[in-house]
Amino acid sequence: MRAVVRRNKQLVCDEIGELTPAAGQVLVKTLACGICGSDLHALHHMEHMIELGRRAGGGDNGFDPTADTVFGHEFCAEVLEFGPGTTRALKAGARVVSMPITLTPTGGLEALGFSNRLPGGFAERMILSEALLLEVPNGLPTDQAALTEPFAVGAHAVAKARLDSDSVSLVVGCGPVGLAVIAALKAAGHGPVIAADFSPRRRAAAERLGADMVIDPAKESPHDRWEGLGVPKARAAQAMMRMMGKGFGRPVVFECVGAPGVLQSLIESAPAGSQIVVAGVCMESDRIEPSIAITKEVELTFVFGYTPEEFAQTLRQLSEGIIDVAGLVTGQVGLDGVAQAFRDLGDPEAHVKILVQPGLAPQNG
Amino acid sequence: MRAVVRRNKQLVCDEIGELTPAAGQVLVKTLACGICGSDLHALHHMEHMIELGRRAGGGDNGFDPTADTVFGHEFCAEVLEFGPGTTRALKAGARVVSMPITLTPTGGLEALGFSNRLPGGFAERMILSEALLLEVPNGLPTDQAALTEPFAVGAHAVAKARLDSDSVSLVVGCGPVGLAVIAALKAAGHGPVIAADFSPRRRAAAERLGADMVIDPAKESPHDRWEGLGVPKARAAQAMMRMMGKGFGRPVVFECVGAPGVLQSLIESAPAGSQIVVAGVCMESDRIEPSIAITKEVELTFVFGYTPEEFAQTLRQLSEGIIDVAGLVTGQVGLDGVAQAFRDLGDPEAHVKILVQPGLAPQNG
Numbered sequence: 001m002r003a004v005v006r007r008n009k010q011l012v013c014d015e016i017g018e019l020t021p022a023a024g025q026v027l028v029k030t031l032a033c034g035i036c037g038s039d040l041h042a043l044h045h046m047e048h049m050i051e052l053g054r055r056a057g058g059g060d061n062g063f064d065p066t067a068d069t070v071f072g073h074e075f076c077a078e079v080l081e082f083g084p085g086t087t088r089a090l091k092a093g094a095r096v097v098s099m100p101i102t103l104t105p106t107g108g109l110e111a112l113g114f115s116n117r118l119p120g121g122f123a124e125r126m127i128l129s130e131a132l133l134l135e136v137p138n139g140l141p142t143d144q145a146a147l148t149e150p151f152a153v154g155a156h157a158v159a160k161a162r163l164d165s166d167s168v169s170l171v172v173g174c175g176p177v178g179l180a181v182i183a184a185l186k187a188a189g190h191g192p193v194i195a196a197d198f199s200p201r202r203r204a205a206a207e208r209l210g211a212d213m214v215i216d217p218a219k220e221s222p223h224d225r226w227e228g229l230g231v232p233k234a235r236a237a238q239a240m241m242r243m244m245g246k247g248f249g250r251p252v253v254f255e256c257v258g259a260p261g262v263l264q265s266l267i268e269s270a271p272a273g274s275q276i277v278v279a280g281v282c283m284e285s286d287r288i289e290p291s292i293a294i295t296k297e298v299e300l301t302f303v304f305g306y307t308p309e310e311f312a313q314t315l316r317q318l319s320e321g322i323i324d325v326a327g328l329v330t331g332q333v334g335l336d337g338v339a340q341a342f343r344d345l346g347d348p349e350a351h352v353k354i355l356v357q358p359g360l361a362p363q364n365g
Numbered sequence: 366m367r368a369v370v371r372r373n374k375q376l377v378c379d380e381i382g383e384l385t386p387a388a389g390q391v392l393v394k395t396l397a398c399g400i401c402g403s404d405l406h407a408l409h410h411m412e413h414m415i416e417l418g419r420r421a422g423g424g425d426n427g428f429d430p431t432a433d434t435v436f437g438h439e440f441c442a443e444v445l446e447f448g449p450g451t452t453r454a455l456k457a458g459a460r461v462v463s464m465p466i467t468l469t470p471t472g473g474l475e476a477l478g479f480s481n482r483l484p485g486g487f488a489e490r491m492i493l494s495e496a497l498l499l500e501v502p503n504g505l506p507t508d509q510a511a512l513t514e515p516f517a518v519g520a521h522a523v524a525k526a527r528l529d530s531d532s533v534s535l536v537v538g539c540g541p542v543g544l545a546v547i548a549a550l551k552a553a554g555h556g557p558v559i560a561a562d563f564s565p566r567r568r569a570a571a572e573r574l575g576a577d578m579v580i581d582p583a584k585e586s587p588h589d590r591w592e593g594l595g596v597p598k599a600r601a602a603q604a605m606m607r608m609m610g611k612g613f614g615r616p617v618v619f620e621c622v623g624a625p626g627v628l629q630s631l632i633e634s635a636p637a638g639s640q641i642v643v644a645g646v647c648m649e650s651d652r653i654e655p656s657i658a659i660t661k662e663v664e665l666t667f668v669f670g671y672t673p674e675e676f677a678q679t680l681r682q683l684s685e686g687i688i689d690v691a692g693l694v695t696g697q698v699g700l701d702g703v704a705q706a707f708r709d710l711g712d713p714e715a716h717v718k719i720l721v722q723p724g725l726a727p728q729n730g
Contacts (some may be wrong), residue, residue: 055657056661058660160662194576236423272421278658286655289652294643294667294668295423296669300665304659337441
């Protein structure tokens with residue numbers, strides 16, 4: 001079958017071996033699979049990612065960055081064939097999503113999209129675990145179902161935030177992670193939500209997903225809005241308000257940029273007592289001033305992934321229109337268009353999310 | 366009256382002007398005042414501290430680092446004389462402690478020990494606010510009452526930790542901040558508490574304050590103890606335990622060293638999902654690897670100071686023997702001994718806490 005293979009830090013379209021589902025597994029046809037920022041990073045910096053993962057105590061699960069890899073972990077697929085020992089509760093032809101994990105008969109697991117042994121979603125077919133399949137409900141379009149994974153990241157970040165009923169949230173960076181956070185905040189009934197991004201296209205997407213205020217940081221600091229929304233910035237002013245019996249919700253900032261320097265700029269500019277939920281993955285080392293974070297009693301909550309419950313909840317919210325992602329997919333490519341799509345995603349103005357559709361006919365020229 | 370004055374980055378004994386209590390204020394005689402790590406830092410790096418405070422949005426309250434300052438914010442004192450508009454509920458001669466803040470008749474406040482306008486506790490007398498005075502109860506010795514302020518720092522750090530009933534705590538660094546955290550953990554009924562410090566003297570103090578295990582990091586990593594105490598280190602192992610219905614409390618690490626590099630070493634070595642309560646004040650900029658903190662879902666909670674309630678609670682716990690600080694004071698000096706005491710405190714083996722007793726007769730030689 002055809003797949004986009006990472007080989008020598010390049011993406012090449014090639015034929016790879018056919019797949020056979022083992023016990024508990026299901027062979028699926030990949031209908032659509034999003035390209036994630038982590039894919040862009042992994043193309044060139046896989047060794048560094050593995051080294052950081054090793055230092056994080058996660059082990060490398062035998063992953064060899066010099067061997068062929070098929071990326072893709074944000075997918076919607078169609079059931080083709082069941083392996084032995086499956087319940088077959090779903091039928092062939094059912095559309096499904098799954099967390100990007102496949103359990104192996106020996107009790108191990110493969111991280112789809114970052115494995116040498118099983119392909120991710122940039123291939124015509126994949127092997128999933130029957131136990132992790134979720135059928136796409138309510139006729140949710142395939143392109144939108146494929147956004148379950150990135151939007152579950154937002155649900156998890158919001159679940160880790162300790163928001164009061166009158167909290168003000170600021171989302172810094174409106175790429176896919178920031179947009180997912182905005183959607184999850186509004187789905188949970190939180191507000192007001194301030195969203196900041198340099199890109200007009202991303203600000204428009206933030207607004208469509210329910211951000212109450214969108215700000216261009218080139219023109220104004222989002223932090224100038226805090227006091228107007230009832231959140232005093234300095235600890236002394238906060239203490240004074242509390243003495244006067246005036247409450248205000250805990251300010252929560254979502255860091256969804258993931259570039260060096262952003263963390264310290266937020267530590268300095270956010271109100272005292274802020275929780276900064278760090279959802280943007282900065283792969284470089286970064287510098288902070290602990291004494292400023294101490295004086296302001298800031299909290300840095302680093303978040304990653306999602307729980308199975310958050311994943312299922314996100315699919316439900318997408319299918320019920322609680323989160324409306326129509327219009328977020330700004331490009332669709334076949335397998336032969338993936339390498340160019342990786343390059344296109346370098347420009348934040350050009351795209352929000354590009355989906356790979358392995359069934360799309362090859363383009364000429 | 367006599368005081369130890371910071372002048373040209375030196376400590377000199379000198380005569381300073383007599384004090385008169387204004388409205389709501391009380392003149393007190395300083396009985397004992399501890400030397401804090403922040404005093405040691407401020408002696409040489411006051412400008413840098415002020416700059417960091419300014420970036421933290423706190424303002425400098427008109428503080429001039431080139432003008433004379435009398436340090437000392439951990440004190441026990443005796444009431445001498447009441448200013449106008451005071452209730453005089455206490456009598457002259459009463460022993461008192463207070464948060465190191467003096468309210469001014471114009472509605473401002475002076476941070477005692479870091480003010481050009483009022484002296485801190487390294488002076489024969491001070492001006493305190495009647496409204497903030499707490500009488501020393503139960504005949505608690507003066508030397509121990511003077512430890513209310515540093516031990517309130519520990520109470521606050523523990524209040525900011527989100528400890529489950531079966532949480533394991535690790536206290537890294539057993540200087541005064543770490544010891545206060547250990548005492549507050551045990552006073553609140555938490556355990557087990559692991560304490561780590563290179564200094565045998567500090568480890569002994571940690572044990573006396575109730576640490577359940579004390580560890581010399583030169584000989585073993587405190588992080589090797591987690592699994593033996595039922596806390597799995599990696600996220601996969603944690604998920605597995607939860608699936609098997611085996612609970613474990615959230616691991617909480619208290620960073621009480623305050624030196625560059627410690628934070629990143631804790632991010633890497635603590636179990637996934639740890640809360641790291643940062644109580645040690647690192648005045649230098651520091652480097653972290655955000656992607657490792659993200660993969661492990663670590664939380665960095667920076668804490669500072671204490672609330673009036675935590676301060677009062679600490680005094681009560683000291684006076685009722687819930688926190689037993691006997692033996693922690695390892696040196697007592699008069700005003701003429703302060704400069705040498707600052708030098709002596711550079712050696713962690715030499716001292717835990719030195720108290721300044723302005724009434725102590727000058728030493729010869």
